[in-house]
Amino acid sequence: MFRQSGTRSKKVFVDIGEDSVKVIPVGTDLLKIDPSKDKIFIKPSFDVDIMVTLFKYRPSTGNIPRQLTTDFSGNIYLGYRLDRFRVRHIETPAGRSRKIQHKAITLGAFGGLGSTQVTPWTTNQATSDEYNGLVFCRGIALMFGINSLTVGIGVGKDYLTDRDKDIWIYQNKPWYGLTLSVNVN
Numbered sequence: 038m039f040r041q042s043g044t045r046s047k048k049v050f051v052d053i054g055e056d057s058v059k060v061i062p063v064g065t066d067l068l069k070i071d072p073s074k075d076k077i078f079i080k081p082s083f084d085v086d087i088m089v090t091l092f093k094y095r096p097s098t099g100n101i102p103r104q105l106t107t108d109f110s111g112n113i114y115l116g117y118r119l120d121r122f123r124v125r126h127i128e129t130p131a132g133r134s135r136k137i138q139h140k141a142i143t144l145g146a147f148g149g150l151g152s153t154q155v156t157p158w159t160t161n162q163a164t165s166d167e168y169n170g171l172v173f174c175r176g177i178a179l180m181f182g183i184n185s186l187t188v189g190i191g192v193g194k195d196y197l198t199d200r201d202k203d204i205w206i207y208q209n210k211p212w213y214g215l216t217l218s219v220n221v222n
Contacts, residue, residue, distance in 0.1 A: 082117075153205075160205055
């Protein structure tokens with residue numbers, strides 16, 4: 038989609054070159070582009086990302102107060118993404134220069150693997166072992182992108198996969214976290 042201030046959005050094909058942007062209308066609509074005004078392009082798409090959870094906030098459970106953990110969590114994220122590109126032409130003493138601003142928003146679901154601390158405290162003293170357990174992670178995330186950086190918030194649940202899964206106090210309990218992702222499509 039393409040839009041300039043004072044005009045309606047139109048469907049277009051955009052070809053971005055090294056020093057040019059070609060806008061080709063789709064259909065029979067005529068396209069009038071004012072070179073002095075900013076150009077805004079919107080691109081909806083299906084999103085596939087590699088996502089990590091930088092930290093998880095776990096609400097209090099049982100006798101354990103709320104926790105902030107930094108255990109590893111790597112996920113595959115699938116969602117709907119909306120990218121917005123703004124092309125500005127700025128007059129400089131050397132001529133015209135082009136500046137492209139990129140912002141995005143994406144909403145979707147994720148799943149993957151992670152690690153977690155299993156201790157006497159996280160099992161209500163049901164085990165004396167202390168180790169890092171393997172968890173399956175799943176949840177939803179809302180992320181925002183600026184240029185190539187995408188960060189957001191996620192809500193998920195972890196499922197401990199080993200023998201202590203029935204006594205682990207965080208089994209399938211919600212957590213809230215800060216996410217960071219890289220777009221792969």
